[in-house]
Amino acid sequence: MKPTPIAVILAFAVALFLLLPLIAVVPVSFTPARFLSMPTDVWSLRHYQALIDNPAWLQSIWLSLRIGILSSVIATLLALAFSLGIWMFRPWFGNLLFGFVLLPMVAPPVVSAITLYFFLTTLSKVNDVVAYDTWVGVAIAHAVMIAPFAVVMVTVALAQVDRRIDLAARGFGATVSQRIFKVILPNIKFGVFTAFFLSFVLSWEEIGVTLFITSVDAVTLPRMMWMGLRDNIDPAIAAISVILIGIVIAVILLKSAVTFKLSRKT
């Protein structure tokens, strides 16, 4: 049963709705004016220039990269160990634990934000490394928020593994660490990489929690954009948005091309 023309028209209307705001950013980024507007006669690159000239933008990008890498390493390692534990030992309380570690993902972001605000402001009283408005503090908070996603990704990857190969290894007397490193990990390495990548992207663009736990020192890229969006809208936001949209489209097209090539090989 193929879709009727009406169904196709409706679907493409939705597709257009989804793309339209992304397209609208492009002309705005080339405006010569200092305020948000459409370029009329002259197209200008001044807002792209501003991204390079203003060190605050580069600093925020560098900060977001550091936070993204630290938080996704922490989240992926913890999630990997946890998912392996559930998959290999299948404890009777596994479902309960699974539900618990997914909490930060299902709770409203603003509730997580106030919770992590409490966490970091409390820690600020006893140290100034993992604290409010520090980069390590933000990375730890991001790790809390993205760990559930990493757990889901690794668990999905593990669900594809044939249990019998692990049973065979066990039958031949492999230890738990041999089973993990020699049998299971080689089978899920792509899933683990996906979990790491997704975690990094989620941390890189995290804003809801970041707003609550930073003020003037740990200004991540999304926080920087937020500041430019609140009052008088700075067209530099359009320029950075165009770059971010470009990166996403490039990665998705690359991935589609690779999947297409792989599907032709087999």
Next chain:
Amino acid sequence: MKSDMLKPALLLGPLVLFLGLAYLVPFLGVMQWSVTLPEPGFGQYGKAVSDPLIQSVFFRTFRICLIVTVCAVAAAYAISYVWVRGTPVQRLVTELCILIPFWISVLTRAFGWVALLSNRGLINTWLQSAGIISEPLTMVRNEFGVVLGMMHFLIPFAVFPIASAMRSLDERVFLAARGMGASRLRIFWSIFVPMTLPGILGAGLMVFVFALGFFITPAILGGGRSVMIAELIYLRIFQSPDWGLGAAVSVILMVFVALLLVLMLRFVRPNKMLG
């Protein structure tokens, strides 16, 4: 026997401990704020449910979330239908249109709507230069902009459970219906829609739950005029500090979302949403 317990604990322990210390304990701390600041007792909860201003914020949040849920699920249904059952080219195009926005940050997407809808944005500039309107239409800093922005964010999320429900259908059912003389419209309304109902309900509940905690999009597109619950919490923590009230509203929101999630699990198997 001892090592049998030790090894799972070594694997499961770190994450559980980490989230216990960095999430569960602080959440209990927030609950403690809600009953101790500024004075011990349940006064803040009383205020949260009786203050007319806060009541109006709750009421507005529900209204916006309901509108957004209905519109987003309908739109997601339309695009999922072609994504699952269209020709290969249609499938590729719809897939890209679902995935690209999905991976772009909420800030960029909210800004895209500002660029599209604001007084000097794309739509107003075009309409004015075409001579259709003389004064710019006000489309942001009001509920209209908030609803569009939230829909845009939530449609891709609604697509996944709906598309997975559509994929799991047995094609022979439609052949049988056709063989017995049902029209295409009849097949769609009497068979296709009822069979995908669990996906629709699951998507609807998920979108509603997400929408309730929404903060960034309403803050940018609402321009402080149509404040929703999440923004209210932010304002109570940072702008007119009343931590106790912010914490109490958070706890109420959390309890409400937990109830909705329990309801949601009855419609969508979590493992189905991932597939």
